[in-house]
Amino acid sequence: AIQMTQSPSSLSASIGDRVTITCRTSQGIRDDLGWYQQKPGKAPKLLIYGASTLQSGVPSRFSGSGFGTDFTLTISSLQPEDFATYYCLQDYDYPLTFGGGTKVEIK
């Protein structure tokens, strides 16, 4: 199975901060990577697929980049509603695997 290393596991940030989360895969996955946001007690929500394509309705302050084994999710200006846990998912090979998650907390 493809291993996913997501970092950091948690971070504290202020409103307006630029936040970057990284995901590294144990083998190349082209751009078959997605990012999901999960708030407490809720199902995950798709933010980005194909490493960099923003899902319809997702604010443009979210962006993704990367190819191969190294990927990044960036929130350009953190908003109150962005405090959540973020997961990467490799969609390249079975079994599909998620990163361990990054909890974004208020500083």
Next chain:
Amino acid sequence: QVQLQESGPGLVKPAETLSLTCTVSDGSVSSIGYYWTWIRQPPGKGLEWIGYVYHSGSTNYNPSLKSRVTMSIDTSKNQFSLKLSSVTAADTAVYYCARRIAVRPVYAFDFWGQGTGVTVSS
């Protein structure tokens, strides 16, 4: 837009079989290019892909669970189901059903159920 809703017992005894159903509305489980998926999340932990069932009935399971998992689909009821046998406390989790679109260039879980909590305990 597509809605998914999980249903099933919230409490299962050890060694028994966990059975969940996902009912899909405003969308069809018979549609080509969509894989009807189960994902779980133990309390306070991350997400684990369990597997999928396609409209044809074909399946693909996580090797870590493969020996205990069975998924099926009922196109007449627009539902798909999960059975997990010989459960232990380690199977306690929130179980999500989700739709995965897999039509290049889009590969993603675009719609999710709200999740249903299952506790394994005697």
